[in-house]
Amino acid sequence: MKSELLHLPALDELLQAVPAELSASPARARLLKRVGELGDRAVPTSRLSRALTLGSLPAKLAVGYAVCAVRRVFADAGSRDRMRQEAALQAALEVLSGMGYLRGAVMKVGQGIAAFPNMLPEQCYRLLSTLQFEAPPMHFSLLREQFVRELGAEPEELFAEFEPTAFAAASLGQVHRARLKSGERVAVKIQYPGIARAIASDMANLRAIALPLRLTADWSNMVERLEDMRAMLELEADYEREAANNRRAAALVAGMDEIVVPRVYDEYSSRRILTMDLLEGVHAPDYLARGPSQADKDRFGELLVRVNYRMIYARFVFADPNPGNFVFMDDGRLGLVDFGCCRALDDREWEWILLGARALRYGGELMDQVIRECSLLSDAEMQEAERVQAIRDSIEWVWEPIRSPNQPFDFADPAFMERGMNQVAGLLAKRWTRAAPVFTWVNRMLYGLRGLLHTLEARVPYARVDREETERAGMNVDAAG
Amino acid sequence: MRITARAKAETRDRILSVAGRLFRERGFAATSTRDLAREAGIAAGTLFNYFPSKEALGAAILAEGLARGEETFLAEQRGDESLEELLFAHIAAGLRALQDCRGFAGEVLEAALGLFQTSGPDTDELRLRHLAIVNELLLRDGEHPEPGVVTLHLYWSLYLGVLAFWARDDSPRQEDTLAVLDESMKLFVSSL
Numbered sequence: 001m002k003s004e005l006l007h008l009p010a011l012d013e014l015l016q017a018v019p020a021e022l023s024a025s026p027a028r029a030r031l032l033k034r035v036g037e038l039g040d041r042a043v044p045t046s047r048l049s050r051a052l053t054l055g056s057l058p059a060k061l062a063v064g065y066a067v068c069a070v071r072r073v074f075a076d077a078g079s080r081d082r083m084r085q086e087a088a089l090q091a092a093l094e095v096l097s098g099m100g101y102l103r104g105a106v107m108k109v110g111q112g113i114a115a116f117p118n119m120l121p122e123q124c125y126r127l128l129s130t131l132q133f134e135a136p137p138m139h140f141s142l143l144r145e146q147f148v149r150e151l152g153a154e155p156e157e158l159f160a161e162f163e164p165t166a167f168a169a170a171s172l173g174q175v176h177r178a179r180l181k182s183g184e185r186v187a188v189k190i191q192y193p194g195i196a197r198a199i200a201s202d203m204a205n206l207r208a209i210a211l212p213l214r215l216t217a218d219w220s221n222m223v224e225r226l227e228d229m230r231a232m233l234e235l236e237a238d239y240e241r242e243a244a245n246n247r248r249a250a251a252l253v254a255g256m257d258e259i260v261v262p263r264v265y266d267e268y269s270s271r272r273i274l275t276m277d278l279l280e281g282v283h284a285p286d287y288l289a290r291g292p293s294q295a296d297k298d299r300f301g302e303l304l305v306r307v308n309y310r311m312i313y314a315r316f317v318f319a320d321p322n323p324g325n326f327v328f329m330d331d332g333r334l335g336l337v338d339f340g341c342c343r344a345l346d347d348r349e350w351e352w353i354l355l356g357a358r359a360l361r362y363g364g365e366l367m368d369q370v371i372r373e374c375s376l377l378s379d380a381e382m383q384e385a386e387r388v389q390a391i392r393d394s395i396e397w398v399w400e401p402i403r404s405p406n407q408p409f410d411f412a413d414p415a416f417m418e419r420g421m422n423q424v425a426g427l428l429a430k431r432w433t434r435a436a437p438v439f440t441w442v443n444r445m446l447y448g449l450r451g452l453l454h455t456l457e458a459r460v461p462y463a464r465v466d467r468e469e470t471e472r473a474g475m476n477v478d479a480a481g
Numbered sequence: 482m483r484i485t486a487r488a489k490a491e492t493r494d495r496i497l498s499v500a501g502r503l504f505r506e507r508g509f510a511a512t513s514t515r516d517l518a519r520e521a522g523i524a525a526g527t528l529f530n531y532f533p534s535k536e537a538l539g540a541a542i543l544a545e546g547l548a549r550g551e552e553t554f555l556a557e558q559r560g561d562e563s564l565e566e567l568l569f570a571h572i573a574a575g576l577r578a579l580q581d582c583r584g585f586a587g588e589v590l591e592a593a594l595g596l597f598q599t600s601g602p603d604t605d606e607l608r609l610r611h612l613a614i615v616n617e618l619l620l621r622d623g624e625h626p627e628p629g630v631v632t633l634h635l636y637w638s639l640y641l642g643v644l645a646f647w648a649r650d651d652s653p654r655q656e657d658t659l660a661v662l663d664e665s666m667k668l669f670v671s672s673l
Contacts, residue, residue, distance in 0.1 A: 138663075139562070139563065139565070139566040139569065140559075140562075140566070141562065141566050141567075141569050141570035141573060142566075142569060142573075142659060142663055144557075144570075144573075145573050145577070145659050146656070146659065148577065149654040149655070149656060149659075150654070164559075192660065193656035193657065193659040193660045193663075194652055194656045194657040194659070194660040195660070271653075272656070
């Protein structure tokens with residue numbers, strides 16, 4: 001399970017992915033300097049911070065009641081009492097002012113935007129990346145109320161065993177281990193009540209406040225992309241939809257013996273509770289700590305790339321390649337969990353994928369077409385040579401593992417990762433980050449996967465996998481389409 | 482004619498059950514004491530021997546629900562809960578017991594329990610009973626000095642705020658109430 005909602009290895013995470021022994025290298029120092037420079041520019045702090053502290057649900061009602069009540073005590077108190085109570089009121093008000101109900105949801109959105117480098121110009125990136133979010137932890141009594149509301153019974157009644165302490169944080173909630181009465185060990189994901197609608201309302205606030213910030217052409221499609229981000233978060237909050245995604249993903253990997261997608265138990269699931277098979281295994285850091293062989297890491301790397309092809313060629317983007325969503329299972333299989341952030345491609349978006357596959361093979365004008373259509377460039381902007389080249393370079397970087405004569409491609413190579421980071425930093429610095437909304441999803445997947453492959457130091461026969469999966473999907477990648 | 486205590490209790494229960502049903506079906510405001518007396522098979526004047534007003538009757542229905550909630554709460558304790566969780570569970574159990582009355586609870590609460598209402602014997606009992614448990618939880622926790630009037634007032638007003646929110650909560654399955662209750666108890670405990 002993931003520990004953060006929008007965990008995209010952007011700059012900061014790519015930096016973290018660089019092995020520790022490189023941390024003293026001049027390359028890394030340069031990179032850090034560059035990242036630092038990005039943040040040194042003026043930030044429209046007041047407006048943004050206002051957006052980020054806006055409350056969402058009418059919880060202020062309860063709070064208002066409290067203030068009103070304490071004031072009433074005031075009215076008929078003697079002066080000595082008054083002083084004492086004034087102190088109490090002061091304390092209460094301080095707590096109130098610091099609380100900001102479900103402020104976390106806004107921060108989560110902020111962090112999501114921050115983690116996604118081509119989402120917003122760099123000011124936002126810098127400001128928002130400093131924010132942290134954790135879904136409020138739920139104690140057992142709160143879980144019980146959620147269960148009674150969602151499934152009509154308490155956890156102890158539903159399950160043979162239910163661990164009262166969460167074993168992982170999840171998108172907008174937490175995960176508990178349990179055992180069904182029929183014996184299966186399961187993971188039960190429970191969402192913090194009301195957080196889904198709070199997100200929608202917070203996004204609306206963010207959007208309202210961000211609208212006047214449209215300073216340059218690259219801000220102009222921001223609203224559209226905020227809308228896409230909002231949709232993404234809302235989808236992620238709907239566990240019934242996630243269950244459907246889970247089933248779809250399971251069908252897609254049905255022929256892949258080494259891939260496991262956990263089964264969902266509908267009778268123990270709802271929009272806010274999701275019960276599925278518990279996968280026995282570990283996430284990447286613990287897997288690596290065991291000192292696996294290079295061959296084993298390569299095998300997992302290839303599985304990751306292959307399953308990603310399988311999904312996107314089925315017009316299905318698994319846009320959450322957070323390391324916590326991959327389970328390196330004790331039996332050697334790769335487990336995929338958390339399908340909250342998936343999205344089907346529509347016909348136009350699918351055309352872009354096909355166009356990309358053709359451009360990869362034939363380049364030339366097809367490549368120009370990719371740049372123009374996916375980055376939403378006007379004819380005039382297509383004449384900006386430096387800009388077009390920067391976008392071209394970033395696309396070439398994406399394709400490099402497929403085209404490289406060195407196969408299998410070695411993702412441990414720090415120079416390759418650094419180039420990718422520099423390109424992203426460059427595009428950010430120039431505000432050349434405009435793109436069609438679907439690339440919010442595709443890029444999350446893509447950069448996340450690269451980060452994970454690098455962490456694994458995997459060597460992947462990318463050219464062969466690309467060829468095999470493209471053939472398998474029966475895609476028409478002829479130059480003419 | 483002498484009325485036995487038992488007959489009295491039966492009549493009282495009948496009035497409460499009829500009132501609960503009519504309030505649910507027709508709403509609190511649209512139900513008159515005359516309707517109530519007729520449905521309960523008693524004279525209108527007799528009704529007032531049991532409950533001085535419709536509001537008092539409504540408050541008694543809620544008080545019964547809350548008492549059931551308190552029993553559930555006391556039975557469900559595990560022993561390892563934090564103060565915050567105990568306070569949450571106490572209120573949540575009451576809300577669960579009042580679920581059937583949610584449709585008219587708002588009006589009754591506003592009329593009987595609101596901050597700007599003068600206190601009366603019925604509502605005082607309800608408040609004291611609830612606060613006695615809270616006081617007990619605070620003392621048992623042992624981390625905080627004995628709660629003073631401001632502390633208990635803050636608690637009580639947060640509680641009323643939660644009740645008011647719940648009575649008007651139109652979120653699916655009143656999930657927002659859970660969040661408000663959770664945040665309110667966090668706020669209260671952190672203010673101690």
